[in-house]
Amino acid sequence: MNRKERRAARAGGEIDTKVFLELAGRFIDLANRENRKVPATDLHMAFLWAAARYNAHVAKAVLEVDNHEEFVEAMVNDYRDMLRQHLADPELG
Numbered sequence: 001m002n003r004k005e006r007r008a009a010r011a012g013g014e015i016d017t018k019v020f021l022e023l024a025g026r027f028i029d030l031a032n033r034e035n036r037k038v039p040a041t042d043l044h045m046a047f048l049w050a051a052a053r054y055n056a057h058v059a060k061a062v063l064e065v066d067n068h069e070e071f072v073e074a075m076v077n078d079y080r081d082m083l084r085q086h087l088a089d090p091e092l093g
Contacts, residue, residue, distance in 0.1 A: 035043055059065040086092055
């Protein structure tokens with residue numbers, strides 16, 4: 001996807017992998033800034049709580065999910081896969 005196509009996709013509310021990773025990077029940057037004052041052991045739980053809260057909002061108010069347990073299971077599986085992928089990353093540490 002070239003730059004023009006990426007811009008068109010973003011204008012239509014879609015994000016590509018590059019934009020997705022940049023957005024995730026902003027959250028990581030925020031965590032790193034907060035970690036100057038807040039212990040990582042507290043900070044990671046605050047981010048996890050915030051992610052759960054935001055995902056519940058998206059499920060209920062945006063996606064209008066009827067079966068909350070199916071949504072929870074899907075989110076848990078996604079998180080498990082992402083966490084395993086990052087734990088296996090030799091560059092992280």
